Amino acid sequence: MKKPLLEIKDLRVSIAEDGHRILNGIDLAIGPGEVHALMGPNGSGKSTLAHVLAGRPGYDVTAGQVLYDGKDLLALKPEERAREGIFLAFQYPVEIPGVSNTYFLRTALNAVRKHRGLSELDAMDFLSLLDEKAKLVEMEERMLERGVNEGFSGGEKKRNEVLQMAMLDPRLAVLDETDSGLDIDALRVVAAGVNALRSPERSMLVITHYQRLLSYIVPDVVHVLADGRIVKTGGKELALELEEKGYAWIGSGANASAPEAPAAR
Amino acid sequence: MSLSAARRAGVDAFLATADQALRSEGAKAPLFLRRLREEGVASFGRLGFPAPDDEEWRYTSVAPVARGVFTPSPAVVPARERVEERGRALALDGRLGPVAFSDRKKTQLVFVNGRFSAEWSSTERLPAGAALEPLSAALEKRLHLLDRHLGRMAKSAGHPFIALNTSHLRDGALLHVAKGIALADPVFVYWVTTGTSQPPLMVSPRTLVVLEEGAQAFLVESFVGTGAVTFVNAVTEAALAPGAVLDHAKLQCEGPETLHIGNLRLAQEGDSQSRSHLFSFGGKLVRNELEVLLGGDGAGTALNGLYCVSGAQHVDNHTLIDHARPHGSSQEFYKGILDGSARGAFDGRIVVRPSARKTDARQTNRNLILSDTALVDSKPQLEIYNNDVKCTHGSTTGRLDESMVFYLRSRGLDEEAARSLLTFAFGSEMVEKVTTNDLYAFLEATLLSWLSRSGAPPEVP
Numbered sequence: 001m002k003k004p005l006l007e008i009k010d011l012r013v014s015i016a017e018d019g020h021r022i023l024n025g026i027d028l029a030i031g032p033g034e035v036h037a038l039m040g041p042n043g044s045g046k047s048t049l050a051h052v053l054a055g056r057p058g059y060d061v062t063a064g065q066v067l068y069d070g071k072d073l074l075a076l077k078p079e080e081r082a083r084e085g086i087f088l089a090f091q092y093p094v095e096i097p098g099v100s101n102t103y104f105l106r107t108a109l110n111a112v113r114k115h116r117g118l119s120e121l122d123a124m125d126f127l128s129l130l131d132e133k134a135k136l137v138e139m140e141e142r143m144l145e146r147g148v149n150e151g152f153s154g155g156e157k158k159r160n161e162v163l164q165m166a167m168l169d170p171r172l173a174v175l176d177e178t179d180s181g182l183d184i185d186a187l188r189v190v191a192a193g194v195n196a197l198r199s200p201e202r203s204m205l206v207i208t209h210y211q212r213l214l215s216y217i218v219p220d221v222v223h224v225l226a227d228g229r230i231v232k233t234g235g236k237e238l239a240l241e242l243e244e245k246g247y248a249w250i251g252s253g254a255n256a257s258a259p260e261a262p263a264a265r
Numbered sequence: 266m267s268l269s270a271a272r273r274a275g276v277d278a279f280l281a282t283a284d285q286a287l288r289s290e291g292a293k294a295p296l297f298l299r300r301l302r303e304e305g306v307a308s309f310g311r312l313g314f315p316a317p318d319d320e321e322w323r324y325t326s327v328a329p330v331a332r333g334v335f336t337p338s339p340a341v342v343p344a345r346e347r348v349e350e351r352g353r354a355l356a357l358d359g360r361l362g363p364v365a366f367s368d369r370k371k372t373q374l375v376f377v378n379g380r381f382s383a384e385w386s387s388t389e390r391l392p393a394g395a396a397l398e399p400l401s402a403a404l405e406k407r408l409h410l411l412d413r414h415l416g417r418m419a420k421s422a423g424h425p426f427i428a429l430n431t432s433h434l435r436d437g438a439l440l441h442v443a444k445g446i447a448l449a450d451p452v453f454v455y456w457v458t459t460g461t462s463q464p465p466l467m468v469s470p471r472t473l474v475v476l477e478e479g480a481q482a483f484l485v486e487s488f489v490g491t492g493a494v495t496f497v498n499a500v501t502e503a504a505l506a507p508g509a510v511l512d513h514a515k516l517q518c519e520g521p522e523t524l525h526i527g528n529l530r531l532a533q534e535g536d537s538q539s540r541s542h543l544f545s546f547g548g549k550l551v552r553n554e555l556e557v558l559l560g561g562d563g564a565g566t567a568l569n570g571l572y573c574v575s576g577a578q579h580v581d582n583h584t585l586i587d588h589a590r591p592h593g594s595s596q597e598f599y600k601g602i603l604d605g606s607a608r609g610a611f612d613g614r615i616v617v618r619p620s621a622r623k624t625d626a627r628q629t630n631r632n633l634i635l636s637d638t639a640l641v642d643s644k645p646q647l648e649i650y651n652n653d654v655k656c657t658h659g660s661t662t663g664r665l666d667e668s669m670v671f672y673l674r675s676r677g678l679d680e681e682a683a684r685s686l687l688t689f690a691f692g693s694e695m696v697e698k699v700t701t702n703d704l705y706a707f708l709e710a711t712l713l714s715w716l717s718r719s720g721a722p723p724e725v726p
Contacts, residue, residue: 057667079683081675096690099690107686
């Protein structure tokens with residue numbers, strides 16, 4: 001394996017507010033251009049891992065480390081991680097009335113470009129780029145003029161996440177339950193958008209509860225998370241096996257001496 | 266009612282200046298106007314300043330006004346002072362950007378320290394049937410109209426500050442639009458205060474709006490001032506005949522030491538519509554009062570307000586919507602942004618009288634607090650005396666939504682930029698309700714510059 005882009009070592013995380021332990025020693029390495037899927041039952045810690053990677057406040061990292069391109073990721077602010085090329089597609093994208101989608105995208109893109117030593121895009125160049133990327137996810141112009149995610153349907157919100165990803169051109173994309181709440185048509189559009197963004201320079205961590213998404217976004221590696229640790233790793237066929245046998249099968253195969261973790265989140 | 270000796274002394278000082286003004290004009294003023302002023306003097310003498318236990322003033326102490334010593338702006342000033350005054354007014358105008366008055370591009374009246382400035386006023390674009398003129402001019406041409414309406418909506422008997430304003434009434438603005446005439450563009454009245462004098466100035470702006478049947482107008486009243494201590498006691502009253510439509514915007518952008526008490530009174534007949542936009546940014550102590558009487562069937566009003574205060578500023582918004590007839594509607598939406606150790610209040614009363622069946626009244630107040638030391642009181646009051654109505658109200662006060670802040674940061678915006686952008690978005694919702702371009706551009710710039718004083722401004726969207 002090439003030198004990994006992301007390397008998570010024995011990561012342990014609790015909720016800051018009440019001390020609940022969620023992640024109990026995660027080890028995971030993702031190489032450049034690789035697509036990894038992270039599967040697991042509700043409450044296994046999938047979304048927590050996504051949030052911790054993006055730098056969401058409210059979590060305590062009690063042990064372990066995360067190296068991104070060899071650097072200490074956890075020492076960076078959320079905005080610094082974004083500028084360094086980490087992108088989290090939210091499970092529940094936030095509605096921000098009063099900030100137009102276009103304005104938001106332009107501000108974000110220019111913040112990222114500035115950090116990368118690129119000049120800010122002028123209005124014309126920005127709009128033509130936006131136009132090109134919006135086609136990827138079949139986003140209509142009227143949605144670009146609305147407030148960020150304001151009044152969007154579940155599918156529209158997820159398409160907007162993928163549009164942001166396409167605009168910001170990350171090196172590592174973390175897709176948190178991007179399939180949740182989508183009907184099959186919306187799922188196809190979103191997955192096609194993601195697949196169009198696959199490249200040897202971009203790694204992805206695709207978090208999902210169901211195998212369904214992985215028929216569209218085919219992963220190189222599948223990990224199974226249970227009680228805050230990775231209990232099984234395999235190829236793409238592992239997802240199908242899980243679908244067939246259910247998470248209970250993994251539970252019985254997990255390390256029996258694993259400490260009890262609360263099933264929060 | 267008897268006033269305590271200390272309060273009496275303060276009131277007497279204000280009455281003395283009113284008496285002076287009355288005597289200096291002698292018998293020149295028309296009888297109705299003299300009576301109006303005398304009534305103001307008598308009412309203010311009786312009412313005095315609001316007492317500390319007055320429920321209508323529970324969030325605001327007027328002590329800085331009552332204990333202050335102010336001089337009414339003189340009717341005539343020496344030439345040299347006029348030159349200086351003009352210079353300071355122009356400096357203030359420089360901040361008004363797209364709504365500057367010195368270019369005379371709009372239909373406008375300008376008053377400097379309460380005195381009409383012909384130099385900057387411009388009314389030649391008005392269509393026939395519409396008049397925007399100083400009261401001093403209207404007294405010669407439209408005595409009957411003034412007699413019929415002045416002081417009828419804003420009554421001295423009920424309010425000490427209306428009484429005080431009326432007791433000092435000398436000049437003001439009249440907007441009159443005849444039956445069926447619709448003004449295409451907004452008209453502006455500027456109340457500019459350039460005080461530097463000791464003791465500080467008291468200015469008593471007065472505006473009368475009369476819209477005849479089916480008439481339509483948009484009046485913008487802009488209050489701007491220097492940093493000197495000044496007491497601005499403004500009264501605007503409007504009569505809307507059946508089917509009339511009035512948009513009124515009040516831009517309150519005075520200096521940090523200004524004491525501003527503003528009263529707006531609207532009286533509406535059947536099927537008339539009003540929209541009020543309040544933008545309150547400036548001043549040390551600000552009270553924005555607004556009363557709407559929906560006195561005819563099917564009359565409606567929309568009240569929008571945005572107040573942004575920081576430092577040690579105090580702003581109190583006090584509204585009353587009186588639903589007196591059936592099928593009336595009111596939508597009230599006030600927002601506040603408070604930073605530093607500023608204090609804010611929203612006191613919104615809606616009365617639905619027994620006769621006002623099928624009333625539709627909605628009220629919302631939202632406040633955004635940016636610091637640990639800012640404070641806001643929100644007091645919605647619904648008094649409903651009829652069952653056949655739809656009335657809702659809601660009030661929220663809180664901080665920026667941290668999940669929004671994180672979302673923006675996760676896309677590369679630094680924390681300060683994220684907070685600033687979200688604060689701007691909160692306020693701009695009210696700015697967007699203003700549909701005229703110049704005004705919109707001015708308000709957006711004003712909101713941005715307010716944000717830049719209280720944090721980092723976002724780039725102009």
